[in-house]
Amino acid sequence: MPYYAVAKGRSAGVYNSWGDCKDNVSGYSGATYKKFDTQSEAQSFVSQRSEGGSSSRSSGGGSYGGSSYSGGGYSSYGGGYSGSGSGGNSSAKAEKIYVDGAARGNGRNDCPQSGYGVYYGAGDSRNSAVPLSAVDNVSQVKPTNQRAELHAVKHALNDIQNEHASNPNSSKSYEIHTDSTYTKNSIDNWANNWKNNDWKTSSGSNVANRDLIEPTHGLYNNLKDSGVPVELVHVKGHSNNEGNDQADRLANQGADQMR
Template identity: 35%
Template sequence: MTKIDSSRQRTVEIYADGACKGNPGPGGWGAWIHYDGHEKELFGGEMDTTNNRMELTAVIRALEALKRSCHARVFTDSVYVQKGMTEWISGWKARNWRTSDKKPVKNDDLWRLLDGLAQQHTVEWVWVKGHAGNAGNERADMLANKGVEQLMQGGVAS
């Protein structure tokens, strides 16, 4: 978490998810942003990607959509994203984007981007069990799958 005073910030809830048809394969990402009765849906996809990249992209796109600094409560069913941002990233950065066994961090391009975006906000990383009836997570999953479907039908995806 960054050191911004969250007591004076608005709280935005973000549900983010990724999907992949094959791993690697065509993938989609989706995010549902909810704030004070307002909401925004975001989704897109990539032809040759992995599920982890789509999970990261969903959160990145959601944070990019925020117009000003806020307290963002990010809900994800990805342990990779949640633990990456709360436990692993400080070590990766200290080791110049290397894992504890000296290997390059996978997806470091996205981790670096996410790290920079997260520093603009006070982010709370909340893990939720996937496909367990959480309405926000189910909505993000639907959007991620919509991103894949749009891609497979030849639509424009980001």
């Protein structure tokens, strides 16, 4: 069974379920956590990343010790990895994936040239520029910037899922960077409420883009439930952020290819 070690969160310790772990790290700035196959490795992760003292309690049959950690490991954005740990199965720095969408004449044209971009780094074969016509029936579903952004996030999550499937023992972590607050909030914050409300908004109207939000939210949660550290991170657009600028460039290349 998996063990989830929380070295820094609302309550440090070793937990037997992702749900308990998530409750302790979700939204917690600088959270430090990791999934292990054995309880001893998980406990070692917590104790090695504690700055002082230890305690022991039980949580779902597990025990934990330690309190806080600031010398590397998972941090910021609710669990993205930004340093290097020294415990068992230590992870590399979080892979940052930048996504963006483009819809020219968004809100004005009936079928604007649209596309999305996914950027991993210079010369990376996974970099993608995709026209929206390749993933949507644009004759029936109007292309929008919001749909392009959601498709980009879904693309990145599918990449992560495929990578994890090919190497399930990897402790690699991921950050998906988007300049769309709508996209981040739809997946991270609003989807659960919409789902519980039969995919209706608070005003009773149907949730726009449900056909994209629902499976993307499901994929995001499935990865987290599997212990894959993945977070959506909002970045300011057009602010000389190299990754975001390159994703924007790829999104426009995708839009150029739309037919």
